Amino acid sequence: MNPLAIPEIVIRRLPLYLRVLNRLADDGRTLTSSQELGDTLGISSTQIRKDLSYFGEFGKQGTGYGVRYLRDQLRQILQVDRRWNLVLIGAGDLGRAILRYNGFQEGGFSIVAVLDNDQEKIGRQIGKLKVQDVAKLPEVIAEHGVQIAVIAVPASEAQEVAEALVNAGVNAILTYAPITLSLPDHIRVEYIDPLIGLQTMAYYLSPGHL
């Protein structure tokens, strides 16, 4: 293995740090510390300093971190100091909610197209986008240089959609369908599944755990 490889669990915490830094910057704060970041997130300050140390030295002893500076550095590290074009598959309620959520935009991602296979939905306007036929997938992907797709279709269709996306050249997928996708190893997949959290909480809410 690459001796410089950074643990994925570290990479996964960087967006959390970035989220807090964005918030601090919005609040007009100029300085922060690993202590403050950790308290906000429920993480130890040591862990935050250790995580950051994989990438460089961003703070000043006795002073802490410049909020904007650290934010910009994290954006660079995560490659969200530029814009990623996304396609969204599925124009149902969930798809619409995703389209109206500003967070993607603010986080560095632009949804440039929404596609569906339902003739009823194709052609409808949602915000600034018109729902396109999923058959147009290859053209849309090529046209916008899309590398990341978002799946918001029923579980029963997700695998098929995912394969079409991969065939069209996408190499990362964020899926809301509660099903494990079976795809080539080099395709990155992230799952959003609210049931995991709910069922985990249910376990801890049972009498023996409270």
Next chain:
Amino acid sequence: MNPLAIPEIVIRRLPLYLRVLNRLADDGRTLTSSQELGDTLGISSTQIRKDLSYFGEFGKQGTGYGVRYLRDQLRQILQVDRRWNLVLIGAGDLGRAILRYNGFQEGGFSIVAVLDNDQEKIGRQIGKLKVQDVAKLPEVIAEHGVQIAVIAVPASEAQEVAEALVNAGVNAILTYAPITLSLPDHIRVEYIDPLIGLQTMAYYLSPGHL
């Protein structure tokens, strides 16, 4: 610490196992193995057997696991062999998407009320539920014996809503707002934040990582 305490990371995998078992049962399968479950989820078979061993012995050597039996056992362990009543705060696009998603229902959770603070939305019908004034929170929680709430309001309102929920007696929260909630330690909180996954993937999509 309790020497019998089971690592949370183990608890968090059980819903994944349950999801696959539900699927296998729907497909009419009667037997499975740790190998098959692991292959489906991208987890080692050893880890699955080890995880299950915290709770008992559910399989037969040489044969594997009965799909329905293991599914029922996991439901019992996770306490989703019964129904949990949820309240949903926020009747925007996301709230509506959550209400129409069957997965909660199938996973053991029933959304029994939806509340909002927007006079425009209060009184509207969404599916079987009428949007109620968030001021009614305490009564609604008491009436339905709600222990778990789902937050689908903008980030700027999430902390306030969370505090109201805790005051009304809720002790677990699933939140879609991209903000870390500051709440008493005994309150369980689960976060759904699509940006974490997207930004993690962006990191790995950069030229040096592909």
Next chain:
DNA sequence: TAGATTGTTAATCGATTAACAATC
């Protein structure tokens, strides 16, 4: 019986944290 698969132990691997020198 032979083959398959579980449940479990012990070893390995990897992540977190305590401690502290450096230094602003």
Next chain:
DNA sequence: TAGATTGTTAATCGATTAACAATC
């Protein structure tokens, strides 16, 4: 200077996995 906080090392802690006896 005194106080605060970083960056880093080494120790600790915890999770994963390899190996295998048990047994269906």
